[in-house]
Amino acid sequence: MSLWGNRVDCYEVARSMVAALAAPRLNAPHWQQLENGLIIIAERLPVPAVTFDLWVKVGSAVEPDAVNGVAHFLEHMVFKGSQRLKAGEFEQQVEARGAIANAATSQDYTHFYFTCAPSDFTDLVSLQTDVVLNPLLAEAEFERERRVVLKEIRRAADNPRRRAYYRMIEAAFERLPYRRPVLGPYDTIAQLPLTDLQAFHRQWYGPNQLVAVVVGDLPEAEMIDAVRAAVADHPPVTAQRSPLLPEPAFSQPQQQIYHDADLHQARLYLTWRVPGLSQLSRTYALDAIASILASGRTSRLVAQLREQQGLVSNIVASNSTYRDQGLFAITARLPVAHLDTVRSQVLAELQSLQTEPVTxxxxxxxxxxxxxxxxxxxxxxxxxxxxxxxxxxxxxSLEPAFNYVDEIHALSVDDLQAAVQTYLAPEACSTIQILPGEHG
Structure with a gap:
């Protein structure tokens, strides 16, 4: 079991869940906010399990460049003991009950979660909130965990898929912190002092920066009471995350070429800066366009480029929505000889969507x-x-989740055409090509 398996792509996982919403109101969670600012969301679901998910409203996007990676490092250190628990004791308590726990850091949030039997929930929620809000953050454990985090950074650097993603995201954003790796640079983490990590925790980890979600087979009142008892005495913090100013769309083509000796096929990335969650109403049409282009074997690009012509091994379209900006991307794995042909056909398909409505x-x-x-x-x-x-x-709010299907059903073919015309200009995108083999 890994309590701190970082999911750098967890934002995309979360965004994919957005597409899992529909008209029938199958969900009926109870929302409550305590005086110290903590939001508690609870829902009874008749299955023999309970999931507790504690979300912190900050991730790597709030970090100054000098401490890039501190949010992820703190995620690790949370489990290294508190005044009540020795290092490793939380994991022992989880494993002794047959529960499953983990944590993740993204650009816009961090969260800690476990799933257990209903009878174990009250005990474990007390322990989980304790290590999150009252971590010991001791020097000895900090240095030991630094080695673990540095090893994770090296593994990411050795992973061709991760390297390709980093190159794409760096090219997509010039100044927004979304361009930085969540894990942080190796040299930054190697020199990060414990005092900076402690300061980050004091600044951001208060109940008014938390959302506690409980879903499972217990009465809602019992779940809420257990969370309240664990967190009620903690004071709020004063820090607030300021909105980030989105970057303008590309005004002309951008192109970069890299080489990667670990690849067997080339990678092609075409990206556009688009609205993020701060402009939620503008994201729905882009979600639909991504699905029309490359969701399933009958989608346009998959059918044409993979199934019919065999030009690509894989092609994906995604509309990733960070809090303050989004990134629409079309990515493909393909032979080097097909790069120009595939890029041309993808852009031609977008040109077609600008002039001819979808069916x-x-x-x-x-x-x-x-x-x-x-x-x-x-x-x-x-x-x-x-x-x-x-x-x-x-x-x-939860209403945008429950209203998502209504927003998708309300889209017209004209809405989709207007979104392509506004945000996905074929002549103004960022192109990244990553070729197999050493440079030269």
Missing amino acids: PAELERIRRQVVNRFIFGNERPSDRASLYGYYATLLG
Whole structure:
């Protein structure tokens, strides 16, 4: 079991859950906010398990460059003891009960979560909140964990997929902190003093920066009372995250070429800066366009470039929505010889979407996908807890989640065409090509 397996791509995972929402109001969570600012969301679900998911409203985007990676490092250190628990004791308590626990850091949030038997929830929620709000942050454990974090950074640097992602994200943003790795640079973490990590915790880890979500087979009042008892005595912090000014869309083509000796096929990345969650209403059409382009074997790019012509091994379209800006990306894995052809055909498809509306059949297929994903994504307590935590943390409300399918169903072919015309200009995108083999 890994309590701190970082998911650098967790924002995309969370965003994929957005597409799991639909018209039937299958969800009925209870929302309560304490005087110290803590938001508690609880829902009874008749399955023999309880998931507790504690979200912190900050991630790597709030870090100054000089301490980039401190949020992720703190995620690790949270489990290294408190005044009540010795280092490793929380993990022992979790494992002794047959529970499953983990944590993750992203650009816009950090969260700590476990799933356990209902009978173990009250004990474990007290321990989880204790290590999050009262970590010991001792020097000896800090130095030991630094080696673990540095090893994780090296593993990421050795991973071709991670390297390609970092190159794409650096090219996509010039100044926004979304361009930086969540893990931080190796040299920064190697020299990070414990005092900076302690200061980051004091600044951000208060109840008014937390969302506590509980879903499972216990009465809602019992779940809420257990969370309240664990957190009620903690005072709020004064820090507030300031909005980030989005970067303008590319005004002309951008292109960079890299080489990677570990690749067997080339990678192609085409990206556009688009609205983020701060402009939520503008994201729905882009979600639908991404699905029309490359969701399933019958989607446009998959059908043409992989199934019919065999030009790519894989092609994906995604609309990733960070809090203050989004990134629309089309990525492909393919032979080097096909790079120019595939890029041209992708951009030609976008040009076609600008001038010719999508078919009603394509739009209806997206609507059906949304309904089905909602049903499949509502079965487990962990699914619902992640969904509620994501929306409450980033938007301060659950209604956008429940209204998502209505927004998708309300889209017209004209809405999709206007979104392509506004945000996905074929002549103004960032292109990254990563070629197999050494440079030269």
